[in-house]
Amino acid sequence: MANHRQPQREAEAEAGLWGNAGLALLKGVTGWLTGSSALLADAFRSGADAAKCFAAAIGTRGAKRIAKRGTERRGSADADQASNLVVSLLLLIVGVEIGISAVRQAAEGLPDAPQWPAIAVVAAAWAIKAGFFSAGKRRIETYVSAVVLAGAAGAWLGGRLDRPLLLYLDPAAALFVAIVMILRGYRLIAGTMFGGKPSGSARPDxxxxxxxxxxxxxxxxxxxxxxxxxxxxxxxxxxxxxxxxxxxxxxxxxxxxxxxxxxxxxxxxxxxxxxxxxYDPGYPYKSNHDPNQEHMPTLLQ
Structure with a gap:
């Protein structure tokens, strides 16, 4: 069974790369056109997931080539570690930028209400990721999607009902996504540099x-x-x-x-x-040629 793990992991990395890249593009374009900062923030988060899957795909392909050559993987491990460090820094930097933008948007005045297509795209992306990309493995994925959906829908409803306070839900959701990205980037960089628990890889039995x-x-x-x-x-x-x-x-x-x-x-x-x-089987199967072996008397002697 274990012999089939590598092709499976490579296929999962490829699917995650293209799937998250497509979702990032869809969320980004829709967020820009509809004016939803929460959806834009979630687009950057999907883009970071795509970058992580890209690093995983490169690492898996390198591992396959090295295994065929029969050489050690120390150089490959260093390359994988460097790629994870880049993804970690990307999460931190983008998360900070999104957080600053969300706070600035809320502080500058009453935000504009997003248009209804933002709600539809958030719900569709949530369903797609839950169905095809195993989002259930991490509860935080469900929480973030729920917060983004609540933020976009609440702000849209606030615009329809003329409730100014509800308009702040969209930038608030964007700030939440930024905090999640920053925490995730910190955990990744801490694990890479200080020997934390592996991310996305389980210790083999x-x-x-x-x-x-x-x-x-x-x-x-x-x-x-x-x-x-x-x-x-x-x-x-x-x-x-x-x-x-x-x-x-x-x-x-x-x-x-x-x-x-x-x-x-x-x-x-x-x-x-x-x-x-x-190999040394040890007592009672000691070698007869061992010069240090004592000859114990028996009943036959």
């Missing part, structure tokens, strides 16, 4: 990892295995036991096959450190 390593030809036993988090990425440390009669070069070749296997099955693993030890 160590039992499944061990089973995968154990299946590599030449591996007799997996003495130790640990998956640890490094920023947004996963590093695997493994100790394997091999036939004690093989050469050092053959042991290194087995370690290389272990790395390739892990990289192919677990795309979010960015580095694999393999220690190769000679």
């Amino acid at each position: 160590e039992a499944e990892l061990k089973e995968s390593v154990q299946g590599v030809e030449g591996v007799i036993a997996v003495s130790a295995l640990r998956a640890r988090e490094r920023g947004h990425y996963i590093v695997v440390d493994a100790t394997i036991s091999v036939n004690p009669r093989i050469t050092v070069l053959e042991g290194r070749e087995i370690a290389k096959r272990v790395k390739v296997q892990v990289f192919k099955r677990f795309t979010h693993v960015t580095d694999v450190q393999v220690q190769v030890d000679p």
Whole structure:
């Protein structure tokens, strides 16, 4: 099953890229034409999601090429980390700009009421993302879409009913979107630079990892295995036991096959450190050629 994860993740990244880019364009054009600052802010948020999916797609393609070559992914991990840092800074900068614009719009006077197509586009985008882009995985997606819809609809209703206070709901929703973007950017940049929990990647199950390593030809036993988090990425440390009669070069070749296997099955693993030890079954199967082994008397002696 794990062998099919990489194509699935690549397809999900591609769908997220084009889907979020299309939604960003639709929201942006509609927000500009209808005068909804909340919808414009949500368009920038979708654009940031598209940028994140683009970075994920590039990382997945790079991982596939590296796995085919059988080399380590340290350079690829650094590139992925740099792309995540760019997305984080983009979220922070755009979020701050949107927040300043929303506050300025509310402070300069009575905002204009948005036109009704803004409400329709917000509702349609919410339904599309919930149906095709698994928005249910993150409750914050539902909250943000609900706030944007309430802000646009409330401001439109305020214009229709001549209720000036309701007109402030649209910039208030834009400010809420800005705060969400800033917090999200902060979490991403903190995770990238200070080793926070991975975003969008789950730590692989160590039992499944061990089973995968154990299946590599030449591996007799997996003495130790640990998956640890490094920023947004996963590093695997493994100790394997091999036939004690093989050469050092053959042991290194087995370690290389272990790395390739892990990289192919677990795309979010960015580095694999393999220690190769000679297999020692230990007591009571000690070697008869051990000079330090004491000969214990038995009833037959």
